[in-house]
Amino acid sequence: MMWQPVSGCGDECRDGADVRALPGLATLRVVTLAAVLAGGFVMVPLLRGTALRTLARTMLAVLGIRLVRRGPALRPGSLLAANHVSWLDILVLLAVAPVRLVAKGEVGAWPGIGVMAGLSGAIFIDRSRPKALPQTVAEVAAALKAGRSVAAFPEGTTFCGAKSGLFRPALFQAAIDANAPVVPASIRYDTTAAAFIGDDTLWASIRRVAALRSLTVTLVTAPALRPTVEADRRTLARAVQSSLGPSSYRLAA
Numbered sequence: 001m002m003w004q005p006v007s008g009c010g011d012e013c014r015d016g017a018d019v020r021a022l023p024g025l026a027t028l029r030v031v032t033l034a035a036v037l038a039g040g041f042v043m044v045p046l047l048r049g050t051a052l053r054t055l056a057r058t059m060l061a062v063l064g065i066r067l068v069r070r071g072p073a074l075r076p077g078s079l080l081a082a083n084h085v086s087w088l089d090i091l092v093l094l095a096v097a098p099v100r101l102v103a104k105g106e107v108g109a110w111p112g113i114g115v116m117a118g119l120s121g122a123i124f125i126d127r128s129r130p131k132a133l134p135q136t137v138a139e140v141a142a143a144l145k146a147g148r149s150v151a152a153f154p155e156g157t158t159f160c161g162a163k164s165g166l167f168r169p170a171l172f173q174a175a176i177d178a179n180a181p182v183v184p185a186s187i188r189y190d191t192t193a194a195a196f197i198g199d200d201t202l203w204a205s206i207r208r209v210a211a212l213r214s215l216t217v218t219l220v221t222a223p224a225l226r227p228t229v230e231a232d233r234r235t236l237a238r239a240v241q242s243s244l245g246p247s248s249y250r251l252a253a
Helices: 025-047 048-060 088-096 105-109 114-119 130-145 172-178 203-210 233-241
Strands: 065-070 079-082 099-104 121-123 149-152 182-189 216-219
Touching: 025 048, 025 203, 048 065, 048 088, 048 114, 065 088, 079 088, 079 172, 088 114, 088 121, 088 182, 088 216, 099 105, 099 130, 105 114, 105 121, 105 149, 121 130, 130 149, 130 172, 182 233
Parallel strands: 065 216, 079 149, 079 182, 099 121, 099 149
Antiparallel strands: 182 216
């Protein structure tokens, strides 16, 4: 049985009201992105953390994406729980802090992005095997206990940003077991074009984003929540999500 969270957001959620880049710029960005990836993967295995963050930041810049960071810095050994809008979220999180990502298994097969996730020490979830979830939770808890920060998308799938899904509680058990702080994180885009939803493909999304004149993504972290060993993961999930405030894909720069 396939465990597949359902978003409810489709292609119609993108309003198409964005200003497009000059002719030829989208192609130049895509070609440059490929070159950056090819060169970056030579150095990343050697330097890991620093090189991976630099590569993620460079990829965002090449695509014409401005990254804004607000809120407290992430401390080692924290569980970062973020909403999920796009494959770009992976680059955003890797660009700001050394984190291990929790991602669906399919991400590992994505060109470029999958390699980056793997280099971060990604913990992949096999959604065709729901019974394997406790093992994933244990792996996340072990990483947190070892002082590694882990980033997860508890909604389980992507939403357009104007709409959001409920945070699923399973991975919050890892923070409870590890006695680790949980950092709520809100990822907000100033355009619906960034949303990776409906029947979208990675290639189509890259081309659409590259064709924008500009795009701003803002990562806002809230103060960490510190669960006790007696904490309830469902209550913790609700508390983390409520601390993010109302969702909105339109955010003034």
